[in-house]
Amino acid sequence: MPKSRNHISEEEFQRYLKNQMTETERNAFERELQKHPFEDDALSGFQQISPDELSNDLNELKSRISRKKPVRNYRIWVAAATFLLLISTGILWFQLKDNNPLPKLTETKTIEKQENARTLETEISNEKSGLNEDSTIQALEMIDNYADVQTEAKAEPPTRKILTPKKSGMETETVPLLQQSKGKSNTDAASQENMQLRNEREIMIRGVSDQAAGKDAKAAMPSSTTDDHIATNAIEVKGKVISLSDNQPLPGAVIQQKGTTNGTIADKNGNFALKMNNESENAVVVSFVGMDTQEFQPTSDSVKIIGLESSQLALEEIVVAEKVPDRKKQTAGYVTAAKPILDSPAQPIGGMDKFQLYLEKMAVLEENYSSRKVGVKVKIKFNSDGEITGIENLNNADADIFERTVKIIQDGPEWTPEFKNGVNIESERELKIIFRKKK
Amino acid sequence: MQLIPFRKKKKDKSDSELLADYFENREMEVLGELYQRYMHLVYGVCLKYFKEREKSKDAVIQIFEKLVIDIDKHEIRNFKSWLYVVSKNHCLMELRKTKPGETLFISDENEMAVFMEKTPELHPIDRETEEGSEKALIECIERLKEEQKRCIRLFYFENKSYREICSVLNLEEKKVKSFIQNGKRNLKICLESKNAEK
Numbered sequence: 001m002p003k004s005r006n007h008i009s010e011e012e013f014q015r016y017l018k019n020q021m022t023e024t025e026r027n028a029f030e031r032e033l034q035k036h037p038f039e040d041d042a043l044s045g046f047q048q049i050s051p052d053e054l055s056n057d058l059n060e061l062k063s064r065i066s067r068k069k070p071v072r073n074y075r076i077w078v079a080a081a082t083f084l085l086l087i088s089t090g091i092l093w094f095q096l097k098d099n100n101p102l103p104k105l106t107e108t109k110t111i112e113k114q115e116n117a118r119t120l121e122t123e124i125s126n127e128k129s130g131l132n133e134d135s136t137i138q139a140l141e142m143i144d145n146y147a148d149v150q151t152e153a154k155a156e157p158p159t160r161k162i163l164t165p166k167k168s169g170m171e172t173e174t175v176p177l178l179q180q181s182k183g184k185s186n187t188d189a190a191s192q193e194n195m196q197l198r199n200e201r202e203i204m205i206r207g208v209s210d211q212a213a214g215k216d217a218k219a220a221m222p223s224s225t226t227d228d229h230i231a232t233n234a235i236e237v238k239g240k241v242i243s244l245s246d247n248q249p250l251p252g253a254v255i256q257q258k259g260t261t262n263g264t265i266a267d268k269n270g271n272f273a274l275k276m277n278n279e280s281e282n283a284v285v286v287s288f289v290g291m292d293t294q295e296f297q298p299t300s301d302s303v304k305i306i307g308l309e310s311s312q313l314a315l316e317e318i319v320v321a322e323k324v325p326d327r328k329k330q331t332a333g334y335v336t337a338a339k340p341i342l343d344s345p346a347q348p349i350g351g352m353d354k355f356q357l358y359l360e361k362m363a364v365l366e367e368n369y370s371s372r373k374v375g376v377k378v379k380i381k382f383n384s385d386g387e388i389t390g391i392e393n394l395n396n397a398d399a400d401i402f403e404r405t406v407k408i409i410q411d412g413p414e415w416t417p418e419f420k421n422g423v424n425i426e427s428e429r430e431l432k433i434i435f436r437k438k439k
Numbered sequence: 440m441q442l443i444p445f446r447k448k449k450k451d452k453s454d455s456e457l458l459a460d461y462f463e464n465r466e467m468e469v470l471g472e473l474y475q476r477y478m479h480l481v482y483g484v485c486l487k488y489f490k491e492r493e494k495s496k497d498a499v500i501q502i503f504e505k506l507v508i509d510i511d512k513h514e515i516r517n518f519k520s521w522l523y524v525v526s527k528n529h530c531l532m533e534l535r536k537t538k539p540g541e542t543l544f545i546s547d548e549n550e551m552a553v554f555m556e557k558t559p560e561l562h563p564i565d566r567e568t569e570e571g572s573e574k575a576l577i578e579c580i581e582r583l584k585e586e587q588k589r590c591i592r593l594f595y596f597e598n599k600s601y602r603e604i605c606s607v608l609n610l611e612e613k614k615v616k617s618f619i620q621n622g623k624r625n626l627k628i629c630l631e632s633k634n635a636e637k
Contacts, residue, residue, distance in 0.1 A: 007519065010479045026600030034619075035565045038523040042483025048490055057492060058479055061499050065471055065478065068503070075465070349488075349534055385527070390621065410613050414488065416534060424531070 008032060008039050010058065016043075017051045238273045239304035241266045241286055250308060253288040258295065346382045346418045346427045355413060362408045363435040374398065374435045376405045381428040386417035394430065405433055454518045461510075470510070474503050477519060481526045488530035502529050562623050563630055564595055579629035587622030590615055 008029075015021050016029050033040045046054055241253040249270025256263035257276050266272045276282060276298065287293040291308040298304075348355040365374065377395040380388055391409060393402045409431075418427035452460070454473060461469040481502055485495035502525060515521050563576060580588060589608060593599040599607070604615045 007476070007480075013479065023600045023603050024598060026602065027594065027598040030601055031565070031594070031598075035561055038477075038480050038484070038519060041487050041523075041527075042480040045483035045486030045488075045495070048486050049492060053492065057496060058482065061478060061482065061496060062475060064500060065475060065503060068471075068500070386531075389624070407611075410617075416531060 008036070010055075013043065013046060014051055014055065017046055017054070234275060234277050235298060236273055236275050237284055237298040237304070238271070239306055240270045241272065241288070241306045241308065242270055243288075243291070244307040244309050250288050250291075253286060253306075253308070256285045256287075258283045258285045341419070341422070343420045344416075344418070346386060346415050346429060348413045348415050350413050358412055359408065359433050363405075363433050365435050365437045367437060369437065372437060374401050376401055376433045376435065377430060378402070378405060378409075378433070379428055379430050380409065381426070382415060382417055383426050384417050384424045386415045386424070388415065389426075401435060404435075408433070455516075458515065458518060467507075470507060473518065474506065474522075477522055478503075481522065484523070484526045485530055488527075488534060498529060498533065502526055505529065562627060564591070564623060564626060575630055575633050576626070579626050579633070582629060583622055583625055586610075587618045587625065590618040591622045591626075594619055 012029065016026065021029065033043060049057075237255075239255075241250045241255070242248060243250055249266070249268075251266055251268045251270060253266040253270065253272075254263060255266065255272045255274050257274065259282060262274070262276065264272050264274050274284065276284070283295045284298050285293060285295050286306045286308065288308050290311055292311050294306055294308060296304065296306070365371075374397065375395070376393075376397040379390075379392040379394050381390040381392075383389050388410065391406050397405070417424040419425075450472075454476075457469055457473045460466075461473070478499060482495055482499050485498040485502075486492070489495050489498065502522075505525065506522070509525070513521070580591060583591065586608070590604060593604045593607065594601075601612050601615050604610070605612050608615070610618075
């Protein structure tokens with residue numbers, strides 16, 4: 001009987017199930033099954049259905065598995081998905097970088113000034129003045145005008161426009177213009193003038209930004225010059241958010257106009273500036289994860305330092321237990337779940353209640369039986385697979401009744417084994433069955 | 440494959456050869472071939488626990504999918520034993536799910552490891568007989584309870600099938616199997632104590 005490939009084939013099972021084997025063959029087959037628990041279990045399963053149903057089901061399963069094969073290139077899909085995820089994260093990150101207004105504004109101001117300086121250059125070249133003083137005056141005028149333009153630009157989400165002209169591009173452009181204006185081919189002189197003008201430019205820029213900075217003690221944003229140009233019922237609230245426990249800034253703190261979607265986020269130094277429409281109506285809410293929220297009423301041109309306190313509420317700690325063996329050979333811990341399961345005793349499949357009902361239904365005495373009712377107490381032993389390995393008669397019940405009890409239990413539902421500390425184990429349990437006469 | 444005369448056809452390769460092939464080339468077909476060898480057994484085990492055809496069929500497919508994922512997580516020496524444990528665990532897990540209050544299932548690594556390291560030990564009576572041990576075996580059989588003794592003798596020494604034993608002893612098949620199991624267990628205990636005496 002044993003095949004060269006060391007396992008029993010479907011055909012042999014079919015022959016056995018269809019009673020096509022001789023008794024000797026049957027014995028040999030059954031003895032073989034004693035050696036192979038997998039096949040033994042499988043046979044118990046097969047005996048639940050008819051042999052034809054079995055062959056139909058197995059053929060169906062074979063075709064289902066073959067169909068599955070081409071689709072299941074698991075690893076490739078995982079790789080593709082990860083790749084896509086990385087790409088989209090990268091794109092998102094770049095988008096957010098561009099959109100983030102606060103830290104960039106000092107730079108943008110410089111860039112604006114350079115753009116400004118370009119127009120200055122063109123002015124110079126057009127008018128052919130070439131004198132420092134004049135150009136300074138003109139530059140200042142231009143800067144003021146430019147500031148106006150700038151505030152209008154700021155009323156909407158601004159930074160995109162400003163960032164686009166690149167520094168390097170502009171600088172290279174300015175040089176030829178200068179040379180043109182001088183009308184000299186003397187490159188030394190031209191470059192000297194260029195240097196001078198550039199220095200002037202820098203001074204101008206510094207001057208303007210100092211001016212801007214001077215207006216508010218702490219804010220990093222030089223937008224105070226723009227206050228005058230904003231509509232009169234709008235105010236700008238500026239400030240810094242810090243943690244009260246250590247006086248450190250809280251970057252990423254949320255500052256919102258209460259009840260609206262108008263809000264901003266504190267920069268890496270904790271600084272923020274929030275424009276609001278009506279100073280009297282809405283309060284300003286400052287919040288940060290893990291800290292108690294603060295509210296205040298803003299007044300125009302106010303610069304506030306907001307200190308937040310750690311919140312008393314804490315989230316419940318959750319412990320994730322991972323089972324890792326201390327065997328040296330093991331390369332990775334095998335965990336199929338992250339939650340420990342409750343121990344449970346051996347139970348009949350379908351539940352104890354259903355089992356009790358089944359027992360009641362079966363434990364019926366004959367009409368002509370000597371007593372009205374008989375109680376049987378048994379001890380059932382289970383192995384770690386939930387199979388019944390023994391049934392003991394504990395209360396010396398009558399042999400016939402005990403025999404019936406054993407049959408009832410064996411004919412009943414299968415049992416799941418006792419589960420303790422994450423393992424199926426052997427167990428035993430007592431059971432009481434009361435035989436009664438039918439009403 | 441037919442071009443190279445030395446390459447075996449898939450059907451003739453052993454389990455470990457197929458496994459090695461899969462790890463090298465990662466072809467799903469190889470895994471499918473391996474699974475199909477034991478698929479009928481997986482189906483049988485599922486039927487034993489669920490008692491329903493459709494549910495068991497679905498489970499067979501689920502177990503295959505699980506196999507594809509888990510195959511890299513362990514060092515598998517004996518595919519058949521590993522598959523047996525995985526199938527049983529899957530069935531038990533599904534059954535637990537239908538009961539209220541119980542959710543997930545952690546498998547014990549040691550349990551898995553045992554099946555991967557070696558094939559399960561055979562009972563002496565199922566093994567090929569060795570000299571000397573046969574005598575001890577016969578002595579122990581003498582000591583068995585009447586019914587267990589008779590069943591064991593009929594099954595192992597007179598090569599009678601369960602059916603025949605049933606009719607000879609006027610017992611049900613389940614009882615016969617039960618006597619044989621218990622008899623084997625008692626024999627094992629008896630033989631072990633004899634070994635200890637030596």
